[in-house]
Amino acid sequence: MAFRRIYLFTLALVWGCMASSSSQQTAVAPPQDLQITDPGLLGSLDIEWKPPPNVQTFNECTVKYKFEYRNTGDREWKVIFTRKLKFRVGFDLSRTAEVKVQTLLEGRCTNDVEVQSEWIYATFQVPLQGKLESEVQNFHCIYHDWEYLKCTWQPGLLAPRGVHYGLYYWYEGLDHAEQCDDYIQDHGINIGCMLQNLSQAEYKDLSICVNGSAAATLLRPLYATLRLQNLAKPSPPKQLMVSTSTSEGLRVVWSPPGGETPPQCLEYEVQLAEEQGKTKAVWASVSTQMETAFTIARVNQSRISCVRVRGRTNIFCADQGFWSEWTQECISVSREEDKQLFILIPVILSLSSSLIIFMLIGQCKKRTPPEKATHMSVGC
Structure with missing residues (x-):
């Protein structure tokens, strides 16, 4: 029994020494002297700190810093992991700037487990004048x-x-x-x-x-x-062209706007106005795409009265952007078809008249005796 007590006591003592030793080896202090200075760049502030005092004892570990910053009132902190000791970041100087930084230690000296120090904090506020x-x-x-x-x-x-x-x-x-x-x-x-x-x-x-x-x-x-x-905000797309085809339907083609807007950074919205009888035409979006051409099925053309396109910066080049104005060109598909029909009507009438004349001539020839046919006029 006594031997068992001695064994348990020795085991506890050894475990305590190991835990104490491990704790001493992995403890790391926070950075020192966190400062914020304003270089007069309208919101870009310089943040600087010094390494912890015992950083030189961790030869077998990597020392990094977790730096976070925000303006008072922001919900989330912006985070940077770095080995540097100085950063320049932007703030809204109408609100208080808040920063914090901690030491991160990882490597053989911590058995490859990341050890974090306490945070240190600093704030900066430009004296605001006027109401x-x-x-x-x-x-x-x-x-x-x-x-x-x-x-x-x-x-x-x-x-x-x-x-x-x-x-x-x-x-x-x-x-x-x-x-x-x-x-x-x-x-x-x-x-x-x-x-x-x-x-x-x-x-x-x-x-x-x-x-x-x-x-x-x-x-x-x-x-x-x-x-x-x-x-x-780009200018409206250029050279909008709308053409009809029996096989393809309604084909809409345009060119990117001028200026310095990168063509690969644009997306487009295509809208159609559909005839609603005597009521005003209603616009409906049919496509949002990066290509500069769009085909509409032939079955829908009879109701389309106008087509327009606009553009904006796409998600690959920006988080957001402004739509351009709409293109001003407009085509009435139904009127175009009426025009084609108007052109075809005289042709049909002309062909019909010719056919009637030929039929009458044929009938006259059947009624006329062969020996008198040379003395007859074409008009019987």
Whole structure:
């Protein structure tokens, strides 16, 4: 009995020592000195930290970091796994920026089990001036034909007369934030901006700030982060042609729009208007596709009065986009068939008249004696 107690005690002691040793080997500290700095790039902030103090003791393990960030009010964190110690990421500066980072340790020193440290946190908030109602309203941007960005806004509710607005922008590749040099004005007030030559900003975060100034009044700036490809609006498709064929039916063919819109980035919607008697024709979508041709079965042509097509950026090039305007060409299939019938009627009548004349001539020849036939006229 005593021997059994000694055995159990020894076993517990050994297990405790092993657990303690394993715990000491796999414990890892969080990073240190997490800092957020603003380089003046309209929302792109620099986040930096230092490695944990005991990182050099883990020679047989890989040390990585899990970095997460968001704006206050966002439901989800954006996650980055990295071995770097510094990142530049975009935020909406009208809200508080939140970041957190932890150490990840894995390798022989942890028996290939990932060990995580505690999190460390940091926040950043730009001092906001002016009341919220002084911020510009209805800010809206469209990237037309992948050639130029047009942004418009309206003065804030509390903006006084004589207010002056300026739009500033930055994207990765520019040394510093730049100001718009082509404003849209209404009664001398800037209410919009046209930005050209932004191809280098495609598929990057485009940071924008619309700031206002007025005598003796503080105005709150507006911050926005855009993705150009998600704001793209192409021109309508070109050269819409509709043809009929007995075998194929109604054939609709068009060409991609002009401008810099990549043809491979477009999808199209085809709509038909069907005749409803005396009521107004009703439009119905019949196809959404990436091809530039569509065939409609012959059986449906008698009810089709018009065809139109529009385009937008497809899911392979953007998360979303704006539809173009509809093509303006319109063809009345029923009228076209009536025109063909109108052309055929005189031909049929002409053939019928000829046939009647020949039949009368034949009857006359049967009635006329052979010896007098040379003295008869064709008209009997």
